[in-house]
Amino acid sequence: GQNIDQPTEMTATEGAIVQINCTYQTSGFNGLFWYQQHAGEAPTFLSYNVLDGLEEKGRFSSFLSRSKGYSYLLLKELQMKDSASYLCAVRPSGGGADGLTFGKGTHLIIQP
C-alpha cells in the first residue's frame, strides 16, 4: 500500500525558518517531490529528490533519507506569500509514466 504522512497545519513567523516533515511507506520508490499549492490553484513544483541528501534551491531546501522513508522541506526567510499548502508526493517507480501519490498536504500559515 501507499502511505504518506505530513502534519496537517503549521504556523510560522515572517522572516523565520520552518521545516515541514514527510514520512512515506510506498511499494516502490523513484523520487520524492514537494509542491506548493495556493487555495483553488494547481500545485506548482518546488523540489525533487531521488538520492539521499539535501537539495538547495534559493530559500527552499529539501532533504531525503530513503532508508528512513523521510523527507523534509525547509523554507527560509519566510514571506507572507509563502502561506499555502505544501504537498509531499512520491513516484512509486519508473520514470514519468507513473502517477504520483500525494500526502494530504501541510497548510502553512505565516504570521507577521
Next chain:
Amino acid sequence: GAVVSQHPSRVICKSGTSVKIECRSLDFQATTMFWYRQFPKQSLMLMATSNEGSKATYEQGVEKDKFLINHASLTLSTLTVTSAHPEDSSFYICSAATSYEQYFGPGTRLTVT
C-alpha cells in the same frame, strides 16, 4: 516551456448532464497524461493514467464508465464526467509527463447542482 493548459477553468452543470474537460500540453509532447481529483481540504488523488492511442488505466475505485478518458494525440487528453452528480463536484487537475517530470495544468473547478 512545459506549459499545460486546461479548459474550462470553471464549469457549473446540472445533475445528470455530462461535462468534458480538456488538457493540453502546449509546448511539448506528452506520451502520458494523468488525471487527478481534489476534494476540499484533501490531497490530490490519482484517478487514471492516460497514454496516447491506448485505453486509460484507472485507479481502484474510479468508475471507468463514468469518467471517460480519451488521449487522441500527444498533446491532448480529455476527461468526460458522464451523468454528473453533486458528489462529483471537485477540482480536477491534469498533468502531462515527460520521461522524468510531471507538469500540472491549472485545474478545472466542477460544480454539479
